[in-house]
Amino acid sequence: MPIFLHDLLQHSFLQYAVLAGLLAAISCGIVGSYVVIRRTSYIAGAIAHCVLGGMGAARYLQTTRGINWLTPLWGATIAAVIAGVIITFVGNGEKKRQDTILSAIWSIGMALGISFIAATPGYQQDLMSFLFGNILMVTPGDLEMMAVLDGFIILVTILFYNKFLTISFQPQLARLRGLNTTFYNLLLTITTALTVVLLTQIVGLIMVIALLTLPTAIAAICTRKLPVMMLLSCIFCLTLTTAGLGISYAPELPAGATIIELAGASYILAAIFKYIKSRRSKIS
Amino acid sequence: MEYKPVIEVSDVCFAYDSQEVLHNANIIIHEGSMVAVVGPNGGGKSTLLKLILGLLTPNLGSIRVLGTTPQQASAHIGYVPQYLQFDEAFPVTVNDVVLMGRIERNFFGFYRSEDKNAARNALERVHLDGYQKRPFSDLSGGERQRVLIAQALATEAKILLLDEPTANVDSVVEKQIFALLEELNKEITIVMVSHNLNVVTSSASHIACVNHTSSIVPIDKFTEADIDRAFHPGLAVLRHGSCCPVIDPSRSMSTPHKCGDTIHKKG
Numbered sequence: 001m002p003i004f005l006h007d008l009l010q011h012s013f014l015q016y017a018v019l020a021g022l023l024a025a026i027s028c029g030i031v032g033s034y035v036v037i038r039r040t041s042y043i044a045g046a047i048a049h050c051v052l053g054g055m056g057a058a059r060y061l062q063t064t065r066g067i068n069w070l071t072p073l074w075g076a077t078i079a080a081v082i083a084g085v086i087i088t089f090v091g092n093g094e095k096k097r098q099d100t101i102l103s104a105i106w107s108i109g110m111a112l113g114i115s116f117i118a119a120t121p122g123y124q125q126d127l128m129s130f131l132f133g134n135i136l137m138v139t140p141g142d143l144e145m146m147a148v149l150d151g152f153i154i155l156v157t158i159l160f161y162n163k164f165l166t167i168s169f170q171p172q173l174a175r176l177r178g179l180n181t182t183f184y185n186l187l188l189t190i191t192t193a194l195t196v197v198l199l200t201q202i203v204g205l206i207m208v209i210a211l212l213t214l215p216t217a218i219a220a221i222c223t224r225k226l227p228v229m230m231l232l233s234c235i236f237c238l239t240l241t242t243a244g245l246g247i248s249y250a251p252e253l254p255a256g257a258t259i260i261e262l263a264g265a266s267y268i269l270a271a272i273f274k275y276i277k278s279r280r281s282k283i284s
Numbered sequence: 285m286e287y288k289p290v291i292e293v294s295d296v297c298f299a300y301d302s303q304e305v306l307h308n309a310n311i312i313i314h315e316g317s318m319v320a321v322v323g324p325n326g327g328g329k330s331t332l333l334k335l336i337l338g339l340l341t342p343n344l345g346s347i348r349v350l351g352t353t354p355q356q357a358s359a360h361i362g363y364v365p366q367y368l369q370f371d372e373a374f375p376v377t378v379n380d381v382v383l384m385g386r387i388e389r390n391f392f393g394f395y396r397s398e399d400k401n402a403a404r405n406a407l408e409r410v411h412l413d414g415y416q417k418r419p420f421s422d423l424s425g426g427e428r429q430r431v432l433i434a435q436a437l438a439t440e441a442k443i444l445l446l447d448e449p450t451a452n453v454d455s456v457v458e459k460q461i462f463a464l465l466e467e468l469n470k471e472i473t474i475v476m477v478s479h480n481l482n483v484v485t486s487s488a489s490h491i492a493c494v495n496h497t498s499s500i501v502p503i504d505k506f507t508e509a510d511i512d513r514a515f516h517p518g519l520a521v522l523r524h525g526s527c528c529p530v531i532d533p534s535r536s537m538s539t540p541h542k543c544g545d546t547i548h549k550k551g
Contacts, residue, residue: 037374162393166384169374172365176337176358177388177439224419226375 004249013136014249020138021241023146024198024211027153029234031195032216033226034157034188038168041213043091043189046102047083048196048208050109054079055130056116063120072130073142076200077149079109080193088186133204133256135245142201149194156191164188165226202241203256214263215240218270240266287314290443290473291336293498296345298331305331309345309498313490318465318474320484323494329477332494333445336475337363350442359388362436364446367428372421378431379416382406385438399438406437410464426457430464437468444468446476462487 008014035044058075061067083105091101117127129137157164167174167184174181199208219232244259291313298306305328313319321329334340335347338354349357362385382403383395390396395403407413410430420428429449436444449465450458458480465474466487475492478484485491492500 037371039371159392162380162383162387162395164393165376165380166387169370169376169381170365170384172339173363173384173435174387175339176361176363177385178358179388220373220375224375224421225377229375 001246001250004246007249013138014245016138016140016143017135017245017255018242019143020135020146020201021245022238023143023150024202025215025234025238025241026150027195027198028211028215028237029219029232030157030230031153031192032212032233032237033219033230034164034168035192035212036216036220037226037229040192041209042099042102043087044192044196044212045209046087046106046109047080047193048200048205049106050083051076051079051197051200051205052113052130053109053111053116054082054113055126056113056120059126060116060120063122071141072126073145073197073201076197077145077194080197081190083109084189084193085186088182088189129204130200131204131206132254133200133202133207135202135241135255138201146198146201149198153191153194156187160184160187203259207256207260210260210263211237211241214260214267218267221270221274236266287316289313290315290350291475292346292348293332293336294346294348296335296342296347298328298335298340298342300331305496306335306342306494307497309494311492311498311500313473313475313492313500315473316469317489318469318487319476319490319492319500320481320488321475321477321492321494322479322481322484323498325479327495328498329494330447332498333447333475333477336445337361359439360442362439362441362444364429364432364436364444364449366448366451367425367432368452370420370428374421376420377416378407378412378418378420378423379403381420381431382434382438385435402438402440403434406434407431409437409468410434424457426453426460429453429457429461433461433464433468437472441472443473443475446474448477448479450478450480 004014008018035041054075054077055072056075057079058070058072061070086105087098087102090096091098113130114127117130120126128134163174163179163184164187166177167179167181167188171181174184195212196205196208199211203211215236216229216233218236219229222232223229240263241259244262245255247253247262248255248258289312291311293309293311296306296309297304298309305326309328309332311332321332323329331340335342336349336354338349338358347354350360354361383399385406386395386399386402387393389399404413404416407415410433412427412430412434415423415427415431420431423431433444433446433449444465446465450461453461462484465476468474469489476484476488490500490502492498
């Protein structure tokens with residue numbers, strides 16, 4: 001940890017990494033709360049894995065066609081939005097088997113990504129950083145884009161807070177009151193997709209669901225008010241990413257994995273604490 | 285005194301896929317009445333409610349609500365679902381839930397002071413003032429059901445539709461809820477689905493029997509023949525202090541339906 005703090009002042013790549021953690025934590029707390037209370041982490045998982053297709057395609061086009069602006073982050077964003085649209089329009093409906101459609105998106109996206117990366121000359125090591133994240137490689141350009149995505153997510157969730165709450169809690173009421181539930185579902189799914197993209201920068205696409213749900217799950221143990229849950233979740237996410245980065249830095253452990261292990265351990269501790277507390281209140 | 289009809293169901297047939305649930309259902313509900321919809325499980329009570337709400341459209345026949353289509357009238361209908369449908373762990377306060385009844389009024393999700401006043405007012409009418417900030421999941425079943433009634437009142441509905449408002453509550457709470465509904469009925473038309481004829485018959489002004497087809501009778505003309513038509517003959521019913529003996533249920537189950545062949549192929 002002391003080495004981390006010392007180097008943090010010295011090296012800009014570490015400062016970028018911490019800043020990336022902060023930007024990710026904001027959307028993680030807000031959107032993670034919706035994912036947890038709506039029980040849609042499987043949707044987030046499908047989007048996260050399908051994003052590999054976009055990243056691979058972007059890297060392929062960058063290298064072979066010279067389209068330089070099309071960074072993997074852009075590719076991920078486009079793929080995530082497309083996946084969000086498909087999930088909303090094809091996957092929603094009471095009689096449809098949503099999990100089948102999600103599984104298809106999940107695996108087709110990954111397959112495309114692997115094929116694109118295999119076809120790209122040179123960049124084989126990309127695959128590992130897409131899958132497991134590479135927070136230390138975040139560039140100022142990535143940070144700018146993360147900030148823009150954050151801005152969009154915050155704006156949408158503030159403007160439509162009550163609408164999202166209603167479609168999540170009482171979808172039938174929302175329909176009866178004449179709300180365009182498809183539109184709000186789409187908006188919320190796309191917001192989730194963008195958050196997933198932000199978080200893949202930190203922990204990679206395989207471990208995204210953990211970062212999206214665990215800080216909120218801990219927050220849900222502490223409170224039953226949604227705004228408080230969102231705020232706590234942001235704080236927990238920021239603490240976990242920064243601490244994970246700090247712990248992993250000196251011994252050169254993989255940062256993404258360390259962050260998730262820390263999050264998992266914190267969640268288990270919180271759950272045990274909750275269990276003991278509820279036992280005690282039952283006895284007394 | 286003659287009241288104008290608020291819900292007119294005329295010759296409605298409705299089928300889920302090939303299974304016909306309602307056949308030639310006819311019901312006219314007048315303003316200010318308190319109608320209990322009774323009938324056996326699977327007889328089409330909930331389907332009828334969904335048709336009136338405009339969530340389903342009839343295959344044949346027509347439904348008019350407040351002189352227009354159910355979809356257009358839906359702004360004036362307050363629907364009260366069963367509290368058990370909701371996620372226990374969902375982080376909402378009582379105030380959040382009641383305000384959801386007015387969700388369509390502002391483009392962005394912000395509520396105005398008139399919305400907040402309406403919500404406070406609605407909570408007072410169900411005798412839950414002071415509960416605003418409580419988490420919904422903290423409340424008892426009966427209280428949650430009253431919050432959902434408040435939500436429907438906050439919409440400024442002219443008709444209240446309730447789906448088994450006293451399912452999963454004990455008999456004391458059931459009486460409280462019916463007392464509340466009787467009080468609300470002074471200003472608002474109430475239609476409720478119920479399985480409990482006992483309490484219903486002491487509060488309702490009309491009974492609608494729905495068993496694939498339907499009929500509606502004022503409470504003072506409600507006879508055992510109507511019950512027999514709605515359910516299997518011989519079902520025990522307590523009503524207005526009088527009591528019919530319980531007949532062996534296994535025998536009543538084996539007797540043929542009196543209303544005859546009501547399920548037939550679509551078209």
